[in-house]
Amino acid sequence: MRRAETSVNDKNDCLVVIPALNESATIGNVVDALGCAGFNNVLVVNDSSDDDTAEIAERAGAMVISLLERLGAWGAAQTGLRYAIRKGYNAVITLDADNQHPVDACDELLRELINGNANVVVGSCPERGSGLRKIAWKWIKAASGVNLQDLTSGFRAYDRLAIRRAASWRGTLLEYQDIGVLLLLQRHGLVIVDVPVNMRPRAMGGSRIFYNWSVVAYYMTHTLVLSACKRIGLSPYQRPAVAPKVFL
Amino acid sequence: MIPVVTSAIGLTVAVLIIMLIRTDRLHVTHGIGWLVAALVMAGLGFAPGIFDALATRLGITYGPALAFTIGFGVVLIKLLLDDIERSNLKMRHTRMVQRMAILENEVRQAKRARADKTPQDKDDNS
Numbered sequence: 001m002r003r004a005e006t007s008v009n010d011k012n013d014c015l016v017v018i019p020a021l022n023e024s025a026t027i028g029n030v031v032d033a034l035g036c037a038g039f040n041n042v043l044v045v046n047d048s049s050d051d052d053t054a055e056i057a058e059r060a061g062a063m064v065i066s067l068l069e070r071l072g073a074w075g076a077a078q079t080g081l082r083y084a085i086r087k088g089y090n091a092v093i094t095l096d097a098d099n100q101h102p103v104d105a106c107d108e109l110l111r112e113l114i115n116g117n118a119n120v121v122v123g124s125c126p127e128r129g130s131g132l133r134k135i136a137w138k139w140i141k142a143a144s145g146v147n148l149q150d151l152t153s154g155f156r157a158y159d160r161l162a163i164r165r166a167a168s169w170r171g172t173l174l175e176y177q178d179i180g181v182l183l184l185l186q187r188h189g190l191v192i193v194d195v196p197v198n199m200r201p202r203a204m205g206g207s208r209i210f211y212n213w214s215v216v217a218y219y220m221t222h223t224l225v226l227s228a229c230k231r232i233g234l235s236p237y238q239r240p241a242v243a244p245k246v247f248l
Numbered sequence: 249m250i251p252v253v254t255s256a257i258g259l260t261v262a263v264l265i266i267m268l269i270r271t272d273r274l275h276v277t278h279g280i281g282w283l284v285a286a287l288v289m290a291g292l293g294f295a296p297g298i299f300d301a302l303a304t305r306l307g308i309t310y311g312p313a314l315a316f317t318i319g320f321g322v323v324l325i326k327l328l329l330d331d332i333e334r335s336n337l338k339m340r341h342t343r344m345v346q347r348m349a350i351l352e353n354e355v356r357q358a359k360r361a362r363a364d365k366t367p368q369d370k371d372d373n374s
Contacts, residue, residue, distance in 0.1 A: 086350060
């Protein structure tokens with residue numbers, strides 16, 4: 001494992017990326033709270049919402065990127081990472097638009113990057129979620145060998161190196177932002193730590209995965225196969241892979 | 249009778265592929281493979297003895313079994329190659345959607361910055 005870079009200085013170096021799909025009820029509050037906490041660079045990636053998520057976010061003071069096509073939470077978050085590279089940010093914090101992630105914990109996540117303790121910090125709250133989710137985590141941990149408390153948390157901070165790796169074409173092949181991204185970053189030798197945070201229950205709606213048996217079955221099969229395939233006998237990435245003609 | 253039917257199917261598929269290429273519904277790159285497959289099928293229909301001779305040499309008593317096995321293997325490889333290509337295309341498509349959204353945002357910001365310029369600024373510049 002390489003020691004983390006310490007290119008992050010303060011909140012001005014950091015872009016907060018919020019992937020949002022039909023979150024008009026909560027997005028305004030989340031952007032406001034971030035502004036109050038001193039995070040002025042907030043990017044909402046509107047994942048082709050049917051409601052006025054984009055307008056509300058913009059009125060609240062966020063920059064908004066609207067995707068022409070729904071790419072899912074990870075596709076939207078990766079758009080934010082690519083935007084951060086383009087604009088020269090040294091750190092990115094991703095958080096959910098449903099007000100579940102505590103904005104005041106962003107400082108803790110960022111502090112770990114500033115101190116050079118990690119390339120990626122995961123805000124974890126293993127207490128949340130149903131029994132089913134906990135069983136799923138246990139299986140995924142066993143299959144992947146990734147020993148973090150909360151594998152599905154979208155509340156993360158990435159430093160510049162991690163942003164570049166996660167924003168790569170390999171990252172685009174991933175469907176979910178959880179274990180696949182962590183395995184990708186781990187294979188690049190980046191340091192990933194988790195920091196306990198108190199997450200709030202969702203204000204509206206429920207999990208997009210753990211609500212339907214067929215979706216859970218697909219998610220689990222997908223994740224377990226990915227975890228097992230990526231774990232066995234792979235050497236660390238030594239140099240940037242040559243992508244088949246990719247639009248960057 | 250079977251050789252005639254096999255050859256007829258092969259030739260029909262070959263003509264169909266040519267028609268698809270002519271009407272721009274199939275890219276030549278993909279068409280070549282299909283054309284070769286159709287012509288091989290037609291050729292083997294006219295000369296069924298080839299497979300029987302090959303099967304005998306390989307110790308397979310029933311010649312058509314060899315034909316089916318090879319055919320199935322080729323189809324399987326083709327499907328796998330198609331899925332590899334589909335994965336690549338999906339990734340490129342996603343990245344293009346992301347890039348387009350980022351560029352759209354930049355165009356919007358640039359337009360807004362231009363519109364926000366006061367008449368005073370415009371006078372200064374001129």
